[in-house]
Amino acid sequence: xxxxxxxxxxxxxxxxxxxxxxxxxxxxxxxxxxxxxxxxxxxxxxxxxxxxxxxxxxxxxxxxxxxxxxxxxxxxxxxxxxxxxxxxxxxxxxxxxxxxxxxxxxxxxxxxxxxxxxxxxxxxxxxxxxxxxxxxxxxxxxxxxxxxxxxxxxxxxxxxxxxxxxxxxxx
Amino acid sequence: xxxxxxxxxxxxxxxxxxxxxxxxxxxxxxxxxxxxxxxxxxxxxxxxxxxxxxxxxxxxxxxxxxxxxxxxxxxxxxxxxxxxxxxxxxxxxxxxxxxxxxxxxxxxxxxxxxxxxxxxxxxxxxxxxxxxxxxxxxxxxxxxxxxxxxxxxxxxxxxxxxxxxxxxxxx
Numbered sequence: 001x002x003x004x005x006x007x008x009x010x011x012x013x014x015x016x017x018x019x020x021x022x023x024x025x026x027x028x029x030x031x032x033x034x035x036x037x038x039x040x041x042x043x044x045x046x047x048x049x050x051x052x053x054x055x056x057x058x059x060x061x062x063x064x065x066x067x068x069x070x071x072x073x074x075x076x077x078x079x080x081x082x083x084x085x086x087x088x089x090x091x092x093x094x095x096x097x098x099x100x101x102x103x104x105x106x107x108x109x110x111x112x113x114x115x116x117x118x119x120x121x122x123x124x125x126x127x128x129x130x131x132x133x134x135x136x137x138x139x140x141x142x143x144x145x146x147x148x149x150x151x152x153x154x155x156x157x158x159x160x161x162x163x164x165x166x167x168x169x170x171x
Numbered sequence: 172x173x174x175x176x177x178x179x180x181x182x183x184x185x186x187x188x189x190x191x192x193x194x195x196x197x198x199x200x201x202x203x204x205x206x207x208x209x210x211x212x213x214x215x216x217x218x219x220x221x222x223x224x225x226x227x228x229x230x231x232x233x234x235x236x237x238x239x240x241x242x243x244x245x246x247x248x249x250x251x252x253x254x255x256x257x258x259x260x261x262x263x264x265x266x267x268x269x270x271x272x273x274x275x276x277x278x279x280x281x282x283x284x285x286x287x288x289x290x291x292x293x294x295x296x297x298x299x300x301x302x303x304x305x306x307x308x309x310x311x312x313x314x315x316x317x318x319x320x321x322x323x324x325x326x327x328x329x330x331x332x333x334x335x336x337x338x339x340x341x342x
Contacts, residue, residue: 003173043331046338048340095208160214166218
């Protein structure tokens with residue numbers, strides 16, 4: 001997939017087929033993560049790849065809208081020391097790398113953090129910046145999140161126009 | 172450029188040729204920004220495109236390592252209400268879209284924030300998440316940042332190996 005198409009067509013995918021993500025695709029996702037930039041090249045992240053169904057199910061209960069983790073082929077949990085901007089950059093790289101291979105993804109916000117950190121045996125000092133579900137998109141998509149209509153959960157549908165977002169020289 | 176190459180080869184570029192970035196390339200960068208995902212699709216960002224040399228110079232003085240802004244063809248300042256993770260996602264999308272067109276970029280951290288917000292006439296309630304320089308890479312690259320050797324400014328050179336970053340099932 002060309003880069004421009006990949007950047008413009010990535011969308012959150014919450015419903016997945018029951019089909020594993022091959023190791024070479026996982027490797028592509030992790031290589032994209034590894035090459036992400038970070039402030040002063042601190043590379044302030046560690047990644048935990050979870051395929052165990054029981055662990056995925058337990059993670060899916062840690063967060064109001066984290067249910068998609070239970071149905072994912074795998075999840076990657078991003079651990080940092082609190083570097084949210086860099087965590088966003090690396091998350092984006094992973095999701096784009098997956099999308100380029102036809103694999104969907106969705107970010108889950110995890111809380112309580114401490115339960116996830118214990119579950120993953122993370123050393124002290126780490127935070128869970130995000131857990132990302134990965135899997136091949138389901139052929140039929142329900143227009144709900146955790147049983148609620150999309151419009152009730154999301155702040156908006158679609159994207160704002162450039163004229164609502166962009167200013168020239170000053171605001 | 173294919174997506175995988177784009178994701179693996181993006182690097183910070185701090186030195187630029189004296190050559191404008193065409194409007195269609197800027198539009199690609201802004202479209203990639205517009206289509207970025209965000210928590211609950213809040214799209215919590217506004218973008219200020221700066222080409223005015225005086226404004227770029229003033230911005231370049233707001234931050235210890237922001238000097239590259241003075242030499243950029245343009246900068247895009249990301250204003251948010253403090254959503255650092257989402258700001259990181261949208262910054263990454265912009266930098267990848269630029270890279271796919273041969274345009275280099277570098278993130279600057281801006282402070283004091285208030286000076287930049289006043290300079291850009293930003294409404295109250297916004298923060299400067301980052302200012303990103305864009306321009307065509309200089310043919311000869313100095314291995315310094317603000318006159319200091321790269322190794323003295325950056326935490327590390329190159330990237331960690333996957334074996335230093337990735338854990339399976341638990342940490």
